[in-house]
Amino acid sequence: MKKLKKKDERIHVRTKGNFHQTLAPMLFLAPNILIFLLFIIIPLFQGLRMAFMDWGIFTVPEFVGLKNFANLFKDEVFLITIKNTIVYSFFAVVLLTVVSLCLALMLSRNSMKGERVFRAVFYIPSLLSMIAVGIAWRFILGDEMGIVNYVLRSMGGSGVKWLTDGNLAMMCVILVSVWASSGYYMIMFISGLQAIPNELYEAATIDGSSPWNTFWRITLPLLRSTVLVVLVLATIASFKAYELIVTMTKGGPGYATKFIVQQVYQVAFQEDRMGYASAMSIVLMVIIGIFTLVQFKFAGKDGQYD
Amino acid sequence: MTKSRKATNRVFLVILIVLAIVSLFPVIWVALSSFKPQNELFSSPMTFFPKTWTLGNYISAISQGNFARYFMNTVFVACVSTVLTVLINIMAGYALAKYYFRGRNLIFGLMIATLMVPLQVIMIPIFLQLKNLGMLNSLWGIIIPPAATPTGIFLARQYMVNLSNSMIESARIDGAKELRIFVRIILPLSQPIIATITIFSFMWRWNDYLWPLIVITDNDKMTMQQALANFVGQLQINWSNLLAMTTISIIPVLIVFFAFQKFFMSGITAGSVKG
Amino acid sequence: MKRSLVVLFCIFALFSPLFAGGGKESSASDDVTLTVLWFNDANESEVFMDTIQDYLDANPNVKIDLQVIAFGDYEQKLKMMISGGNPPDVARLTTSHVPILAASLEPIDPYLENPEATKAEFMPSMLAFALDKEGQMLAYPTEATANGMIVNLTAWENAGIDVREISKTWTWDEWEEAVKKVIAANEGMKYGLAVDYTIHRFATLLYEFGGSFMNEDQTAFDMVKEENINAINYFKHLHDEGLVPQSVWLGSENPAELFQAGLVACHIGGSWNINTYNTNVKDFEWTVVSTPKGEINSSVPGGKFIGAFKDGKNKEAAMDLMAWFSDKAHNEKYCLDTFNLSSRADAEIEYPTNSAEFAVFQHDLSITPAFTAVEWGNAKVTQLSTFMVEQIVQVLLGNQTAEEACQAIQARSEA
Numbered sequence: 001m002k003k004l005k006k007k008d009e010r011i012h013v014r015t016k017g018n019f020h021q022t023l024a025p026m027l028f029l030a031p032n033i034l035i036f037l038l039f040i041i042i043p044l045f046q047g048l049r050m051a052f053m054d055w056g057i058f059t060v061p062e063f064v065g066l067k068n069f070a071n072l073f074k075d076e077v078f079l080i081t082i083k084n085t086i087v088y089s090f091f092a093v094v095l096l097t098v099v100s101l102c103l104a105l106m107l108s109r110n111s112m113k114g115e116r117v118f119r120a121v122f123y124i125p126s127l128l129s130m131i132a133v134g135i136a137w138r139f140i141l142g143d144e145m146g147i148v149n150y151v152l153r154s155m156g157g158s159g160v161k162w163l164t165d166g167n168l169a170m171m172c173v174i175l176v177s178v179w180a181s182s183g184y185y186m187i188m189f190i191s192g193l194q195a196i197p198n199e200l201y202e203a204a205t206i207d208g209s210s211p212w213n214t215f216w217r218i219t220l221p222l223l224r225s226t227v228l229v230v231l232v233l234a235t236i237a238s239f240k241a242y243e244l245i246v247t248m249t250k251g252g253p254g255y256a257t258k259f260i261v262q263q264v265y266q267v268a269f270q271e272d273r274m275g276y277a278s279a280m281s282i283v284l285m286v287i288i289g290i291f292t293l294v295q296f297k298f299a300g301k302d303g304q305y306d
Numbered sequence: 307m308t309k310s311r312k313a314t315n316r317v318f319l320v321i322l323i324v325l326a327i328v329s330l331f332p333v334i335w336v337a338l339s340s341f342k343p344q345n346e347l348f349s350s351p352m353t354f355f356p357k358t359w360t361l362g363n364y365i366s367a368i369s370q371g372n373f374a375r376y377f378m379n380t381v382f383v384a385c386v387s388t389v390l391t392v393l394i395n396i397m398a399g400y401a402l403a404k405y406y407f408r409g410r411n412l413i414f415g416l417m418i419a420t421l422m423v424p425l426q427v428i429m430i431p432i433f434l435q436l437k438n439l440g441m442l443n444s445l446w447g448i449i450i451p452p453a454a455t456p457t458g459i460f461l462a463r464q465y466m467v468n469l470s471n472s473m474i475e476s477a478r479i480d481g482a483k484e485l486r487i488f489v490r491i492i493l494p495l496s497q498p499i500i501a502t503i504t505i506f507s508f509m510w511r512w513n514d515y516l517w518p519l520i521v522i523t524d525n526d527k528m529t530m531q532q533a534l535a536n537f538v539g540q541l542q543i544n545w546s547n548l549l550a551m552t553t554i555s556i557i558p559v560l561i562v563f564f565a566f567q568k569f570f571m572s573g574i575t576a577g578s579v580k581g
Numbered sequence: 582m583k584r585s586l587v588v589l590f591c592i593f594a595l596f597s598p599l600f601a602g603g604g605k606e607s608s609a610s611d612d613v614t615l616t617v618l619w620f621n622d623a624n625e626s627e628v629f630m631d632t633i634q635d636y637l638d639a640n641p642n643v644k645i646d647l648q649v650i651a652f653g654d655y656e657q658k659l660k661m662m663i664s665g666g667n668p669p670d671v672a673r674l675t676t677s678h679v680p681i682l683a684a685s686l687e688p689i690d691p692y693l694e695n696p697e698a699t700k701a702e703f704m705p706s707m708l709a710f711a712l713d714k715e716g717q718m719l720a721y722p723t724e725a726t727a728n729g730m731i732v733n734l735t736a737w738e739n740a741g742i743d744v745r746e747i748s749k750t751w752t753w754d755e756w757e758e759a760v761k762k763v764i765a766a767n768e769g770m771k772y773g774l775a776v777d778y779t780i781h782r783f784a785t786l787l788y789e790f791g792g793s794f795m796n797e798d799q800t801a802f803d804m805v806k807e808e809n810i811n812a813i814n815y816f817k818h819l820h821d822e823g824l825v826p827q828s829v830w831l832g833s834e835n836p837a838e839l840f841q842a843g844l845v846a847c848h849i850g851g852s853w854n855i856n857t858y859n860t861n862v863k864d865f866e867w868t869v870v871s872t873p874k875g876e877i878n879s880s881v882p883g884g885k886f887i888g889a890f891k892d893g894k895n896k897e898a899a900m901d902l903m904a905w906f907s908d909k910a911h912n913e914k915y916c917l918d919t920f921n922l923s924s925r926a927d928a929e930i931e932y933p934t935n936s937a938e939f940a941v942f943q944h945d946l947s948i949t950p951a952f953t954a955v956e957w958g959n960a961k962v963t964q965l966s967t968f969m970v971e972q973i974v975q976v977l978l979g980n981q982t983a984e985e986a987c988q989a990i991q992a993r994s995e996a
Binding site: 022024025026028029031032033035036038039040041042043044046047048057103106107112116118119120121122123124125126127128129131132133135136137139140145147150179183184187188191192194195211225226228229232233236239240242261264265268274277278281284285288289292 | 314315318319321322325326328329330331332333335336339348352354394395397398400401402405407410413416417418419420421422423424425426427428430431432434435436439450451453454457459460461464465467468484485488498499501502505506509513515531534535538548552555556559560563564567568
Binding site: 138142144164251269 | 963964980
């Protein structure tokens with residue numbers, strides 16, 4: 001309660017007592033809430049109920065309690081996909097955030113010719129549908145047909161097993177994901193950076209602050225809310241990664257790049273065990289939820305209400 | 307300062323050019339390959355540039371099915387949906403950033419949580435829901451449900467949190483109504499984020515595959531991405547048509563990007579942002 | 582709060598006219614619009630419309646609403662439509678769709694004057710896919726496919742080997758010996774064989790080694806047996822020897838592309854490859870030969886079907902159309918124009934090119950044991966198809982033995 005009061009004082013946009021100011025945010029939120037309710041939340045509950053049932057798509061669901069969840073933790077393939085997803089997400093998110101922030105910093109200073117063109121260039125990969133991206137990279141990294149290995153061989157070297165070796169395949173999948181989405185997060189960072197007033201930088205320069213110091217003392221603190229956005233969105237997206245990986249490696253070699261969503265999809269639609277797949281998705285959502293909460297806790301501390 | 311700045315620029319320029327080459331290489335490869343005749347696609351040794359240039363892939367991709375119709379459908383869906391998305395996301399972002407009411411963190415949290423749902427998993431309940439609402443096989447079925455994007459709300463909210471409260475307050479003191487404050491003060495100040503969400507939303511809807519897959523079966527209402535996916539069969543893939551169509555499908559999104567990117571820069575005045 | 586809920590509701594009410602979908606209005610007269618769900622490997626949907634044009638001319642009250650869905654999502658979409666009570670009137674089906682959808686497919690027998698006579702018109706192996714447990718036909722077989730070995734003829738000639746001749750009797754050992762010579766004789770050729778990364782193509786080896794997925798009376802999975810283990814071990818041996826490129830099963834490179842690039846001497850693919858290779862391969866000659874003999878000689882049958890659904894709205898008209906499309910003349914035209922083998926026993930098709938290749942596939946199919954079609958008509962085999970290839974890859978990677986893979990598959994089938 002005390003905490004609330006303090007915030008109330010800080011915000012000064014008070015809602016107490018004024019009817020319009022209570023109703024207004026509700027109305028502003030209404031269309032979104034309505035759509036979420038109708039098209040995501042209601043279907044979600046209908047779908048996830050099935051986690052407690054044995055259900056093939058054309059059969060009558062049969063209540064089995066927690067059996068599906070119990071089986072999950074004995075399912076080696078599922079455990080491997082969880083491990084893979086977490087490894088992938090960790091590296092992809094860290095790299096994505098760093099790379100896209102660096103790009104944004106270089107491209108939002110308004111002092112260089114061609115900034116606009118560069119922005120477009122880095123954004124283009126995220127315009128391609130994931131299917132196209134997966135195909136393109138398979139052609140580039142393929143063992144026999146890939147351009148990279150072709151060049152290596154014609155220079156007298158031997159080919160590298162980019163997608164045929166488990167660890168290399170994981171690395172390639174991570175790097176390609178970074179390639180494919182860093183432009184997207186770069187845009188978010190740029191729009192965040194634009195909101196930082198120039199006066200602050202000018203003052204810092206006059207004070208003789210080095211660019212490095214300016215970055216840590218001014219840019220990053222003011223960019224905090226954007227960093228949070230990027231971290232959260234990138235984490236969620238990488239936990240849900242599916243199309244790109246499927247077209248690039250089909251989850252292989254073996255299980256080396258198989259992630260949860262692919263496994264859920266396969267169990268649900270190919271093996272026709274919808275109930276079991278629903279249980280998997282609940283576990284996935286819980287994992288994402290935990291990671292997101294942690295990010296809000298750490299990165300979101302100040303950014304949230306200021 | 308200008309001297310060091312110039313030096314930095316030069317270093318950055320080199321880095322950027324290298325990165326740009328890496329970034330564009332696969333895209334250019336797709337584009338160039340789309341001009342290769344089919345039998346050249348997998349010939350060995352492979353070449354970067356087509357040995358014989360052909361427009362055949364484009365002609366056959368366009369003549370397959372009802373290309374003009376798919377294109378127009380996608381344009382219509384992407385445009386209408388983007389306008390809707392921007393409007394309702396900005397509204398929601400504003401409500402979550404600048405009003406203090408009970409449960410707002412819960413609402414915000416729930417909205418973000420919807421992002422965590424892998425939609426592929428609940429396709430069947432969504433399908434049944436759309437059927438109950440009579441939205442199957444209707445373009446509205448791929449415009450309205452995905453219009454509320456948690457990402458858009460998230461972006462809008464985080465942006466608006468940084469806007470100064472004093473302007474809103476003084477407007478209230480002057481007796482301005484809430485909607486008026488939103489339209490007259492908030493919207494103009496939100497130009498950069500509107501531009502960002504517009505660019506993203508157009509791209510999402512343009513590349514959207516999942517919603518059309520659930521909603522549309524009617525050939526007259528199909529979108530580009532569906533037509534594109536049709537080139538991948540059970541036993542065979544029509545590479546040349548796939549590559550050509552992919553190349554075509556990038557262009558509209560690029561146009562939108564160039565049209566809106568200048569707004570990143572405008573609309574920000576020092577006073578409107580908290581220092 | 583109440584008031585805001587009221588407002589919420591009002592907004593919804595305002596929006597609701599927009600929600601009205603584009604459901605097809607069916608008029609009162611005897612006009613019928615048949616929705617036909619289709620997927621394409623190449624141009625099948627166009628050929629289909631072409632083939633039934635005379636039916637539409639003869640029945641002006643019938644309209645076709647052809648809906649083409651990408652194959653990758655076809656099954657989900659079809660399942661969604663069925664579970665929503667909204668199936669299409671007619672759908673193109675693969676061998677795996679028939680058993681999976683068996684409970685929703687409308688049996689054809691009651692619509693036929695003489696069901697047994699109609700069934701006898703189709704090849705027994707293709708018909709086997711389409712029968713339910715009571716022996717009723719659930720779908721009409723349309724085109725048939727066979728797995729088999731496609732060879733780079735030019736490369737074999739360069740090695741001085743008459744592949745057409747020796748393939749008449751060759752065993753896998755003889756093949757191995759010969760193909761090593763071919764690799765040695767051709768610069769740029771690196772491998773002997775590429776096998777598509779699917780369990781269906783792997784089954785070619787499995788059957789040749791005398792193996793099978795199911796037990797003899799086709800009631801349950803029976804993976805753990807010596808023949809199956811031998812087949813997997815032989816496949817691993819081919820990988821370890823470097824005769825098969827690792828990049829296909831481990832790195833998901835497309836074997837058809839490797840073959841087109843002249844990197845492999847042989848490709849275990851199927852009759853559908855004829856069409857692609859015919860247009861794409863310009864740098865060398867190729868042909869189809871009998872697959873080397875293991876315990877037996879075998880191909881793997883496959884194919885496509887059309888069927889109608891129990892919940893369909895125009896079942897009579899759908900049955901009528903399907904019967905028309907599946908008669909001798911129309912089936913021949915369809916298979917000829919799509920460049921496929923026919924499922925009809927009485928079809929006589931003169932292909933403009935590659936008739937020799939089609940003949941080999943047809944021959945291989947004719948000596949394939951009948952139980953193979955029954956196996957592939959079992960839903961479980963399809964449901965576990967990805968799991969099975971993954972388990973085999975684990976063997977290729979050396980992470981488990983062939984026996985362990987068979988045991989894992991057996992266990993999953995019982996889960």
